[in-house]
Amino acid sequence: MSARLQLRDLRVAYDRNLAVTIDHLAVEPGTLAAVIGANGAGKSTLINAIANWSRAAPRLSGEILIDGEAVGGKSADHLARRGVVLVPEGRGVFMGLTVEENLRAGLFAARAGGRAYSLADIYTLFPRLRERRSNLGGSLSGGERQMLAIGRALRMAPRLLLLDEPSIGLAPRLVSLLLETIRALADGGLTVFLVEQNVRAAIAVADSLYLLERGRVVASGDVAAMKDDPRIIEAYLGARN
Amino acid sequence: MNIAQQLVNGIIIGHAYALVAIGWTLLLGAARLVNFGHGQIYMVSAFVAWWIMSMTGAPYVLAVVVAIAAGAVIGAIMQRLFLRLTLSQDLVNLMIATLGFGQILEGAAGLTFGPKPETLTSPLQAVTFDFGPVWFTAQDALAVGATILVFLGLHVVLNRTRFGAAVRMVAEDPPLVALYGIPISRVYISIFAFEGAAVALAATLIAPRTPILTSMGFEQVVMTFVVVVLGGIGSVGGSYVAGLLLGLFTAIFSALISPAYTTAAVFALLIAFMVLRPGKLAAGGNFAR
Numbered sequence: 001m002s003a004r005l006q007l008r009d010l011r012v013a014y015d016r017n018l019a020v021t022i023d024h025l026a027v028e029p030g031t032l033a034a035v036i037g038a039n040g041a042g043k044s045t046l047i048n049a050i051a052n053w054s055r056a057a058p059r060l061s062g063e064i065l066i067d068g069e070a071v072g073g074k075s076a077d078h079l080a081r082r083g084v085v086l087v088p089e090g091r092g093v094f095m096g097l098t099v100e101e102n103l104r105a106g107l108f109a110a111r112a113g114g115r116a117y118s119l120a121d122i123y124t125l126f127p128r129l130r131e132r133r134s135n136l137g138g139s140l141s142g143g144e145r146q147m148l149a150i151g152r153a154l155r156m157a158p159r160l161l162l163l164d165e166p167s168i169g170l171a172p173r174l175v176s177l178l179l180e181t182i183r184a185l186a187d188g189g190l191t192v193f194l195v196e197q198n199v200r201a202a203i204a205v206a207d208s209l210y211l212l213e214r215g216r217v218v219a220s221g222d223v224a225a226m227k228d229d230p231r232i233i234e235a236y237l238g239a240r241n
Numbered sequence: 242m243n244i245a246q247q248l249v250n251g252i253i254i255g256h257a258y259a260l261v262a263i264g265w266t267l268l269l270g271a272a273r274l275v276n277f278g279h280g281q282i283y284m285v286s287a288f289v290a291w292w293i294m295s296m297t298g299a300p301y302v303l304a305v306v307v308a309i310a311a312g313a314v315i316g317a318i319m320q321r322l323f324l325r326l327t328l329s330q331d332l333v334n335l336m337i338a339t340l341g342f343g344q345i346l347e348g349a350a351g352l353t354f355g356p357k358p359e360t361l362t363s364p365l366q367a368v369t370f371d372f373g374p375v376w377f378t379a380q381d382a383l384a385v386g387a388t389i390l391v392f393l394g395l396h397v398v399l400n401r402t403r404f405g406a407a408v409r410m411v412a413e414d415p416p417l418v419a420l421y422g423i424p425i426s427r428v429y430i431s432i433f434a435f436e437g438a439a440v441a442l443a444a445t446l447i448a449p450r451t452p453i454l455t456s457m458g459f460e461q462v463v464m465t466f467v468v469v470v471l472g473g474i475g476s477v478g479g480s481y482v483a484g485l486l487l488g489l490f491t492a493i494f495s496a497l498i499s500p501a502y503t504t505a506a507v508f509a510l511l512i513a514f515m516v517l518r519p520g521k522l523a524a525g526g527n528f529a530r
Binding site: 055097109152 | 406409414418419420421422424
């Protein structure tokens with residue numbers, strides 16, 4: 001069985017500046033992989049490249065494979081319909097649409113490949129969204145907006161859920177709640193590729209970790225081994241004692 | 242002066258302005274784009290209807306349908322031609338390109354239909370209603386009724402349907418639309434096709450009031466521009482109100498002062514509005530209301 005996501009010799013550049021270089025990266029189906037790293041390490045550039053979505057139109061080369069199929073060059077809307085669903089940094093919900101309109105707006109194809117969550121499923125997962133179903137996206141709190149963003153993504157039957165910094169700007173209690181939900185989704189069989197600056201939170205939920213520095217993976221492996229990696233402890237977790 | 246008749250004239254002209262402007266309003270509100278070939282689509286649609294009727298003897302209703310289809314096709318062709326400018330929101334080049342496209346349409350229409358004024362005949366133009374000092378034709382009533390229906394229909398589509406939600410999404414954040422799996426070029430093509438179809442409908446309903454000329458497109462662009470700006474740049478409801486008020490203003494101004502200065506007076510009004518209330522000119526996220 002092939003990996004859900006494979007990157008081979010991926011290069012992402014803005015003008016002539018190489019922002020991300022990934023020689024090889026693979027995420028198995030039903031697992032939660034997290035990319036951690038400091039601000040500016042290239043995490044968002046990497047996750048946006050997988051979805052072929054960017055406001056800055058970088059140059060891409062190399063191979064991106066989803067279930068063994070090369071998808072490099074496919075448009076972002078095509079990939080979204082085929083189940084490669086990105087929740088971008090800043091949530092990516094429409095402020096002028098109500099919660100329910102946001103949840104109904106997505107288009108996905110039968111070939112998306114994942115489980116399509118119904119509106120009722122989303123409201124069960126995030127009861128707060130049911131209460132606010134008629135409110136505009138712009139009136140939601142940061143946490144509610146993130147729930148809506150994930151709910152919208154689940155409606156699109158994702159095979160691969162790409163999450164860019166879901167914890168950013170949220171209170172610690174909400175971060176735990178959201179990441180527990182994401183973990184539960186992965187336990188239910190969804191493949192999740194998470195980019196996260198909050199390293200402790202990422203370690204708490206991920207199966208595998210990739211440490212990104214200046215656009216390159218400098219360490220990777222199972223989370224059990226990686227959390228003892230001295231580079232991670234020193235740079236992100238502080239001293240052991 | 243017959244004030245009541247002038248008010249009726251104003252209401253009819255105002256609805257005509259609003260109907261001509263509705264497509265451009267949606268284009269500006271949803272796609273933040275302009276189309277200075279708008280008036281020439283109006284002209285071509287009127288001539289298509291006239292040509293169908295005079296060449297084939299088709300009834301007016303069929304000519305209206307064909308003209309609407311032609312308008313939609315012209316709009317869709319424009320969108321395909323200017324797709325790159327549309328996607329990059331390159332407003333200045335799009336303005337120039339659409340202006341040029343309009344001139345090509347005008348030249349092609351001149352070659353095809355000739356320089357003479359023609360008359361688009363509607364059977365409803367001969368049916369009149371007299372209420373004491375006030376009268377209007379069935380064609381006028383049709384134009385007013387159709388305008389109200391088109392505005393209400395657009396309001397419902399924008400606010401109650403999934404397609405309307407997609408249009409509002411494009412208005413708010415075009416790149417983000419792709420992440421919802423929606424091909425943005427299809428939304429843009431629908432908006433352009435609607436613009437063409439709506440202006441064609443306007444042409445076929447309004448053109449029977451006056452002779453049609455292949456040079457009449459520019460006048461339509463000028464008045465549409467005023468309606469769209471006064472209505473709140475891209476506000477659908479605002480355009481309806483602005484069209485109506487502008488119609489009343491031009492009818493009463495023509496009667497009280499002179500029809501010769503009406504266009505100048507309209508622009509004086511526009512400039513005054515822009516100077517005094519510049520903050521009220523953008524509909525922003527409320528365009529669909």
